[in-house]
Amino acid sequence: MRAMRIKPAAGLNGIYLDTSTDRDPGPGEITVKIYASSLNFHDYAVVTGLVPAEDGRIPLSDGAGVVTAIGTNVTEFEVGDKVVATFFPDWCCGDRLGADPFSTVPGDGVDGYAAEEVTRPATAFTHAPTFYTHLESATIACAGLTAWRALTGQGGIKPGDIVLTQGTGGVSIFAIQFAKAAGARVIATSSSDEKLEKLKALGADYLINYRKNPNWGEEAARWSGGGVDRIVEVGGAATLPQSIAACRNGGQIALIGVLTGFEGKIPTSALMAKQIILWGLTVGNREQQQDMVRAIEASGIRPVIDSSFALEELSTAFRHQESGQHFGKICVTLE
DSSP states (O other), rough: OEEEEOOOGGGGGGGGEEOOOOOOTTTTTEEEEEEEEEOOOOOOHHHHHSOOOTTTTOOOOEEEEEEEETTTTTSOOOTOOOEEEEETOOSSSOOOOOGGGGGGGBBBTBOOOOEEEEEEEGEEEEEOTTTOHHHHTTIIIIIIIIHHHHSSSTTTTTTTEEEEEESSSHHHHHHHHHHTTOEEEEEESSHHHHHHHHHHHTOOOOEEEETTOTHHHHHHHHTTTTTTEEEEEOTTTTTTHHHHHHEEEEEEEEEEEOTSSSSSOHHHHHHHHHOOOOOOOOOOOOOHHHHHHHHHHHOOOOEEEEEEEEGGHHHHHHHHHHHHOOSSEEEEEEE
16 A cells, blocks of 8 residues: 655655555454545644654644444444544543653654555544545644634633634634634734735635734734734744734633744733733644534535645645645645
């Protein structure tokens, strides 16, 4: 079976086509034919060596496909079911991850879904949304669930709340869609006027070009009449000061990304004065993914897919991601 493997020291030039061998499912396991995957920043960090990984690792944490075989003691799935992988296969519910959670993350601590077939514990998958294609399903386990948890966790947003999103990556676009489905208003930021118009078409209520207005936090606070209720913070260190400026007293910032770096100066006095909750989170658990799938089926939300590449074009797909020109999710097809 075809599979892509990596040599992290060589970066994107170290991605190569190889084969993988699979086995019959044991007790509690299922075998899944993988039809699609998608790219996340975490995957990029792995293949470029920002996150340590073994030579020969099969990358990609997202995977969607069809169950082809079932081991004993599996009652949740049947052969022919459409399924989607979970980012943390061992985190079924609750708030606490294990001591070393990334040791079992596909494409990181263990082989991922840039492979035609895998056998894993049944708990490493959930049912996919019934009306989604495999490409669409492959976008939700990391980006979709991160956005879902950022908006529904810590009490969750409610109709009339104001949510602020940053950029046009998968998490931010899902956050706009989920927020609008919940009856919230959305302030969307981007460095591109063209992309902002696309966000407006998705339902964003107010648009800010942060390149033209570096003090976008103040503008967001003015438009919202006192501050934003919840911010989906994907930038990290460099954007947190503006997010704090944008947030209302007692508001929440869901810190889910580090696109601008891992460390920086944070105005902690402003954070405390406004009594803002700064909440760090990483994707979500299996139970939350099941909740998200039900919400998708009820709302009819469909992901925004920028482009799709064949498995053998994985390095080209990552270069497209690296360019920052994409709008929405970059997918990989194994069909």
